Amino acid sequence: MSSVIKLKGKGVSRIIKSKVMLSPLAGVTDKVFRNLVRKWAPESLLFTEMINATSLKHGYGITKIKQLELEQGPIGVQIFDNRPFAVGEAAKLAEDLGAFLIDINMGCPVKKISRKGGGSALINDRLLAVELVKRVSKAVQIPVTVKTRLGWNNKEENIEGFLLSLQDAGAEMITLHGRTRKEGFSGKADWDMIGKIKELLEIPIIANGDIKNPKDAINCLKKTKADGLMIGRGVLGSPWKIGEIDLAIKKLKGFKEPNIEEKLLLINEHLDELIKEKGTHGLLIARKHISWTCKNFQGANDLRNKLVRAIDAKEVKELLFKAIKTLNNDQKILT
Ligand SMILES: Cc1cc2nc3c(=O)[nH]c(=O)nc-3n(C[C@H](O)[C@H](O)[C@H](O)COP(=O)(O)O)c2cc1C
Known part of the structure; x- marks a missing residue:
């Protein structure tokens, strides 16, 4: 083939x-x-x-x-x-x-x-x-x-x-x-x-x-x-x-799934690009993606609930970077 x-x-x-x-x-x-x-x-x-x-x-x-x-x-x-x-x-x-x-x-x-x-x-x-x-x-x-x-x-x-x-x-x-x-x-x-x-x-x-x-x-x-x-x-x-x-x-090696920090940074980047492209409406679209990406890791549910309720992009970003700061070496959100 x-x-x-x-x-x-x-x-x-x-x-x-x-x-x-x-x-x-x-x-x-x-x-x-x-x-x-x-x-x-x-x-x-x-x-x-x-x-x-x-x-x-x-x-x-x-x-x-x-x-x-x-x-x-x-x-x-x-x-x-x-x-x-x-x-x-x-x-x-x-x-x-x-x-x-x-x-x-x-x-x-x-x-x-x-x-x-x-x-x-x-x-x-x-x-x-x-x-x-x-x-x-x-x-x-x-x-x-x-x-x-x-x-x-x-x-x-x-x-x-x-x-x-x-x-x-x-x-x-x-x-x-x-x-x-x-x-x-x-x-x-x-x-x-x-x-x-x-x-x-x-x-x-x-x-x-x-x-x-x-x-x-x-x-x-x-x-x-x-x-x-x-x-x-x-x-x-x-x-x-x-x-x-x-x-x-293709039987090629080299893929590494993003860790939690990388996933949170990805959410941040996605949000930035959506706002750039669609203005404040971008936040509504970002919420959907946040709820799909922010899951299946310790602390994800709590963080997701806060992120999707944030009233503006600034609050989403603050929550994301606060979570990243608390990540320990095992990539667990500690608060
Ligand atoms: C949210 C969503 C939007 C979709 N939009 C389209 C679309 O615009 N055009 C299309 O041909 N199929 C659309 N589909 C169908 C998908 O392209 C795909 O055929 C279907 O989800 C089955 O593949 P999957 O099991 O990999 O999801 C959509 C499916 C979902 C879940």
């Missing part, structure tokens, strides 16, 4: 040098978070949050990718919408702004999106899904990919036929979250089924779902023979996770 993923594109080819990718995560994988992930994962393909086609062209969406060209390494832009013309236009704009590739969201189960015919609803509207891939492939020179699930209500819906038609329409890589839309996040991701689909398709298949650490990643690659892996919830609070898994797959 090749260690790199090659995508031809219509006019611009791309090589992905790592098998481990960061999932698009709405409300999480913004520029600031991607930059943190990048510190540990220089070669990985990182995805933006899903962006609505109209908002990308006319509204808030554009702010999400406005400085793509300043980011290090490959960034895939994920678009959701069910109107081929709008998605084509948005994709072109994202390409002009520096997208490495365009991914079309055909898996989001959120009702607000699927009710309007986007996300996972496209599994049920296969002609439209094919039309979307064709339109976007025509609009851009870079590769076009799709992220979807194993079905709408169940796994007997000939999802294989659906995926083959997307491949024929020009999709150059497909990420499969190993659950149906109905399953949401319940049960276990079906890696066996991803493996069966991998055998049928010619384009690279990326396995997704329930990969949280190097052991899961190695098992999933073994079971599915997928060309790559995409990690979602496993990075919440652990921006080093993509890099950690990448090194393990």
Whole structure:
């Protein structure tokens, strides 16, 4: 199996040098978070949050990718919408702004999106899904990919036929979250089924779902023979996770999980960058990340409760540095 993923594109080819990718995560994988992930994962393909086609062209969406060209390494832009013309236009704009590739969201189960015919609803509207891939492939020179699930209500819906038609329409890589839309996040991701689909398709298949650490990643690659892996919830609070898994797959040593002091400094840096990027609203976003990162060590619960209740960034920083000062040689918070 090749260690790199090659995508031809219509006019611009791309090589992905790592098998481990960061999932698009709405409300999480913004520029600031991607930059943190990048510190540990220089070669990985990182995805933006899903962006609505109209908002990308006319509204808030554009702010999400406005400085793509300043980011290090490959960034895939994920678009959701069910109107081929709008998605084509948005994709072109994202390409002009520096997208490495365009991914079309055909898996989001959120009702607000699927009710309007986007996300996972496209599994049920296969002609439209094919039309979307064709339109976007025509609009851009870079590769076009799709992220979807194993079905709408169940796994007997000939999802294989659906995926083959997307491949024929020009999709150059497909990420499969190993659950149906109905399953949401319940049960276990079906890696066996991803493996069966991998055998049928010619384009690279990326396995997704329930990969949280190097052991899961190695098992999933073994079971599915997928060309790559995409990690979602496993990075919440652990921006080093993509890099950690990448090194393990490449059988390279050298990963060291940040100790408590480093985690607290990371929270501080994340907060600073969020405030720089989003003003005081950055604190609200930081709280979410604090609650994911500040856990699983002695004193974490108490500190977390204080951090998420702090009224401003200054108070968060004071609490962080006070905690760091009390750390003893065993990395235990003593107060
Ligand atoms: C908070 C959150 C936001 C998500 N946002 C998106 C999104 O914008 N686009 C998308 O295709 N999937 C989205 N997903 C799904 C993930 O990309 C991924 O497919 C799913 O979480 C399964 O992978 P995991 O088990 O590694 O988390 C989201 C999931 C979560 C938990």
